[in-house]
Amino acid sequence: MAAKYGLGIDYGGTKILGAVVDLATGQVIGSAKKRTSFADGSEELLERIISVGVGALKSASLKAKDLEGIGLGAAGQVDAKRGVLLGTPNLSQAVVDLPVAKRLADEFKVPATLANDVHVAALGEARFGAGVGAESFLCVFVGTGIGGAIVLRGKLMLGRDGTAGEIGHATVVAGGRLCGCGGAGHLEAYAARTAISRRLLGEMKRGRNSILSDLEPDLVNKDALRSDVTFRSGTLATAIEEKDALVIEAVREAGWYLGIGLASAVNIVNPDRIILGGGAIEALPLMVEVARETVRAEALPVPAKSADIVTAGLGDHSGVVGAAIIGAESGRK
Ligand SMILES: [Zn+2]
Known part of the structure; x- marks a missing residue:
């Protein structure tokens, strides 16, 4: 054939x-x-x-x-x-x-x-990647924004309007930072690459030093609120390799918020697996590590123990x- x-x-x-x-x-x-x-x-x-x-x-x-x-x-x-x-x-x-x-x-x-x-x-991922062999899993992709999907018994859950799984717009801080969708305190406003970049640019404007001024001299002088002003995941990874304290702090913080959002999802769905993917996840293992620790600490013990947190099997x-x-x-x- x-x-x-x-x-x-x-x-x-x-x-x-x-x-x-x-x-x-x-x-x-x-x-x-x-x-x-x-x-x-x-x-x-x-x-x-x-x-x-x-x-x-x-x-x-x-x-x-x-x-x-x-x-x-x-x-x-x-x-x-x-x-x-x-x-x-x-x-x-x-x-x-x-x-x-x-x-x-x-x-x-x-x-x-x-x-x-x-x-x-x-x-x-369900057919050929990290979802093979899992009956139910969550897929969460972190990049410019944060997207999600829920697969239950091998079937993608769409919901009434096809919006099921939008974990990026789960509230992690009631009344918190403005999200791109117009809502407040959503996960995406704390853990997406855009959010990490804004936090870094804000801290640098207030006088904190970072190797990012050498790695991306043009970017650090731009208006931090423009949505297209973001550091590439690879640049953040280089800064972490160079032990840049500010970038490490910002990425750890994003990983913590990601873990808080995932912990709620684990409590609600009780999945076998959580598959994390996207540019920020691939480049920043520190973020995955902190998110994993946070899920263990914050979700109910039984579903937290069952949910394996892995990275996407098919990568990009x-x-x-x-x-x-x-x-x-x-x-x-
Ligand atoms: Zn939102």
Whole structure:
């Protein structure tokens, strides 16, 4: 039997990654990526997404007609049923009501579907990654924002409107910091890379020293409240390696808040596993370590003991593999 392929595209906070995936093995056959631009409007974003798709096909030496389908996972508000990207508050203010699934299907002449980026990543992890063998797990991805998904008995929980699992908007400090969604005290406002960056820039403005002024001299002079002013996870990792006290303190603090949010989720869901992924998690093991200690200390003892906290098995590829799977499934409907 000939191999079956899907094209998965992951639209995240720093980049758009596309990959052609062998659906039987989860293997990435070819890939391409582009940086995300905060200035993009709907048409510019669509162009970038299409060019990443074309690049991934080229790198796999395949044509669109070889695909079972295309899936797009997007870090934003999505109407998965209609395939419409409603808005991307953390990525670009100018993308509104983009019927991206239809536009991709028209462009590549194969079925296409849209879903929440972490829902898609959870499917990738369930099928080929750290979720294999777990009956129920939470997937939590930390990057520019924080996304989540709940898989129970092997099934992704969507909820009535498809928003289930949004742990980034769980309240960790009642009446606390303003969140990107307009709410107050949500986990994302304390533990996402944007939140860590704001905290660091604020402390540096108030006179604390950090190696970040040498690593990113341009960034530290910018307005800390602009959502696109963030330190890359790799830069934070370098600062930790250099034993920078301020960065260590800020990352530990973010890990603690992450652990507080996860502890509540563990109490409510009682999962076998928590799978942590995303750029900040991959680059900052200190954050994972502190979150793990905090869950042990703060959640109820029985579910805390059962929940293994692990990192994503597919690394950077969870999203594209999951997206390829949903794309192919939409093609079979
Ligand atoms: Zn929020």
